[in-house]
Amino acid sequence: MRIGYLVRHGQASFGKKDYDALSDLGHLQARVLGRELAAREITPDLIIRGGLRRHRETADGILQGLEQHVPVAVDEDWDEFDFQHVMEVHKPLYRSRALMLADLARTRQPKAAFQAVFEEATARWIGGGHDEEYDESFPAFAGRVEGALERMTERGPEKGTVLVVSSGGPIGLAASLLLAGDTSLWGSLNRVAVNTGVTKVIHGRTGLNLSSYNSHTHVEHDRELLTYR
Structure with missing residues (x-):
């Protein structure tokens, strides 16, 4: 592999019973990206996706937009960390979906409130002082993403292109490892x-290097297409 594109999934169904399913907008975002890749004559030799439903549906949408046959492989090490579990450890009230939604609704800005709790919960998870409380510690998460990143370079033709469909957490972790050599930039x-969003990495003589992070020009022309959660 010479070039790799790490793609975050389309918008999932925040607040719905099955968060893992793409929203209608998420499906559209995936197709728009596929069409953009086709217009730029970028056809990957291989698509690797995580094992989550939102990864599969995003990969399907990209393929629809590309209108090309591309083999697809699954690597579950590209899966997102279990953010619901991380939040529940931090705030046990959120073990009840109904209570969580009611708590967030009281703020009148549920998405902003969710983000605030999410950042508090992940800061505790990253801190390392409570690793035994989590099904997957932050170091374990970082280790599996690093392994997936290494395997990505071994997939596809020697000078080919691989596209990975994953989530914000693993992609941010991979970018931090490539930029800083550690996980220090992950939160930001x-x-x-x-x-x-598309993150581009290049595999050359010095190994794997980050070329660009979170490019999203394909959705910038339409504010409704630009989403963060």
């Missing part, structure tokens, strides 16, 4: 991830 990078 993850915070600004756009749905179907």
Whole structure:
């Protein structure tokens, strides 16, 4: 592999019973990205996706937009961390979906309130002082993403292109590893991830290098297409 594109999934169904399903807008975002890739004559030799429904549906939408046959492989190490579990450990009230939605609704800005709790919960998870309380510690999450990133370089033709469909967490983690050599930038990078944002990496003589992060020119022309959650 010479070039890799890491794509965050389309908008999922925030606040719905099955968050993992793409919203109607999420499906459209995926197709728009596929059409943009086709217009730029970028056809990957291989698509690797995580094992979540939103990854599968995003990959399907990209393929519809591309109008090309591309083989698809699944690597579950590109899956997002279980943010619901991380939030529940931090705020046990949120083990009840109904109570969580009611708590967020009281703020009159549920998406902003969710983001605030999310950042508090992930800061505790990252802190490392309570690793035993989580099904997957932050170091374990970082380790599996690093492994997935390494495997990506071994997939596809030697000078080919691989497109990975994943989530904001793994992609931000991968970008932090490539930029800083550690996970220190993960929080800042993850915070600004756009749905179907594209991160480009290049595999050369010095190994894997980050070329661009979270590019989303394909949705900037339409404010309704530009979403972060």
